[in-house]
Amino acid sequence: MAEYDVVVVGGGPSGATAAEDLARSGRKVALLDKAGRIKPCGGAIPPRLIADFDIPEDFLVAKITTARMISPTGRRVDIPIENGFVGMVDREDFDEFLRERAAGAGAVRLTGTYLRIDRDGTGSAVVYRDKVSGEETRLTTKLVIGADGARSNVARDEVPGGDCIPYVIAYHEIIEAPAAVGDYHPDRCDVIYDGRISPDFYGWVFPHGQKASVGMGSLVREVDLKKATADLRIASGLADCPTIRREGAPIPLKPLERWDNGHDVVLAGDAAGVVAPSSGEGIYYAMAGGRVAATAAAACLTSGRVKDLRLARQLFMREHKTVFRVLASMQNAYYKSDERRERFVSLCHDVDVQRLTFEAYMNKRLVKARPMAHLKIGLKNLAHLTRLVPKAYT
Structure with a gap:
């Protein structure tokens, strides 16, 4: 039986990022992925992702x-x-690039379908069905990162609330x-x-x-x-x-309240629910989630404290919680009817809305440099929601 520090279940942007980060830090990592699946995705990535995760420009198709x-x-x-x-980016090529980069850093790539986690007195083992042989295979490991998508089997089996995440x-x-x-x-x-x-x-x-x-x-x-x-x-x-x-x-549609099982599993990416409300943007947040999951796993392995697995959610929310709350409020306010959607598009005529929206998108944080612009946007938003502004507003 192979022995790993971490087995990452799921080879999308989140899992591949976690596997690469851990492998580069000297950990023995397996990256288990179900081959042949391409997630439906618009493929948009912001400049911050390109910089933070060192993405070559030639992977941009537009x-x-x-x-x-x-x-x-x-x-x-x-x-x-x-x-x-x-x-x-085209997810077919982009995701494979990330998996190959993780393998180049030292992660062991395996192809198969996750079945369960077995535990006994000696530790934990990820059990999967190997794609080539069709046989059940065991990977003994200290920790597991579940990065296997919105209907994550790892989350369902291991993390409270992981079986009832809302989704579109x-x-x-x-x-x-x-x-x-x-x-x-x-x-x-x-x-x-x-x-x-x-x-x-x-x-x-x-x-x-x-x-x-x-x-x-x-x-x-x-x-x-x-x-x-x-x-x-x-x-x-x-x-x-x-x-x-x-x-x-x-x-x-929303991040889970808990990302770890308090023992040996932590979630990342869609499995943890980290897709931005309103916009549905997921690639950047998946990779950021993979990175904080790797950070939490490395801290747990170093300290021996399972509570360090909580760092994944804490670190992610420390940086992105406010943006997620604002976007969730926008979705709740404007996606309920065509009348509200009409008003939302009208609001987008505003130059302040346009500039602050894309500054926040590109930098992945709310822009604090222009408080008067924020105040104006808040007042205009209120005017639209209370119908003080006609739908034909431009």
């Missing part, structure tokens, strides 16, 4: 300089991204879209706030260089995800573009 918000009545608000850009179902289609056509432009991300596409979330059309991601998400089970996506393609002039692949998966 640099977006404009974001377009589209309301239920078809109103379009184009927001220029000043002093920066939104980087776009996301679906997208990767299509060929090499140039401007119809309402589509390869330098612009479109975000569609329309109850006919999604009654409680949004749709998107995101360029990926020679490709594009067209999709949507919803918590409402009766929504026809494929029809909504087909409607998006028609509206954007992309209906006749060849489809490369189709993908669907859950996206969590």
Whole structure:
């Protein structure tokens, strides 16, 4: 039986980041991943992710300089991204790059399906079904990082509350879209706030260089995800573009209250629920979650104190809690009806809203340098929610 300091279950951005960080610190790490799965994702990453995680520029398939918000009545608000850009990646290539980088740092890559964690008097073992042999295989380990997605089996089995995390179902289609056509432009991300596409979330059309991601998400089970996506393609002039692949998966709506089992397991990424409310942004927060999980695991291994596993959630929330609360408030306020969505897009006309939104997006923190702008935005937000401003406000 192999003996590891940490077994990381799940090879997405969160798990691969945790495995790489631990391997670089000299820990013996196994990275267990189920091959062949690509998460549906718009693929947007901010400049801070590129800097913090040393992502080579050649993995960016596009640099977006404009974001377009589209309301239920078809109103379009184009927001220029000043002093920066939104980087776009294709998850098929990006995730594999992160896994390979973890392996290059010393992590052992294994392919199979997680089954359970067995424990006896001598320690813990991750049991998985090997993809090649089909046999159950055991990996003895001191700690486990569960980074196996929104419906995490590790979280369900090991962490209180891990079996009831709320999520939306996301679906997208990767299509060929090499140039401007119809309402589509390869330098612009479109975000569609329309109850006919999604009654409680949004749709998107995101360029990926020679490709594009067209999709949507919803918590409402009766929504026809494929029809909504087909409607998006028609509206954007992309209906006749060849489809490369189709993908669907859950996206969590809020962080779990607890990320560890108080013994030998800590969660990371979607398994811990760290997707930004309102925007659904997950790649940066998944990698940040993987990093703090690795930090907590390393602290626990060094000190022998299982309470150090709590550091993962503490460190993450110390930096991102306020942003998550603000975004959750926006989602609760504006995603309830088309009338509210119309007002939200109207609010996006405001230059202060545009600048502070993208400064916060690119830097992953609320901008504190302009208190008067925050005050103005707060008053305008209140005016919209109380209907003191007509929907036609620009």
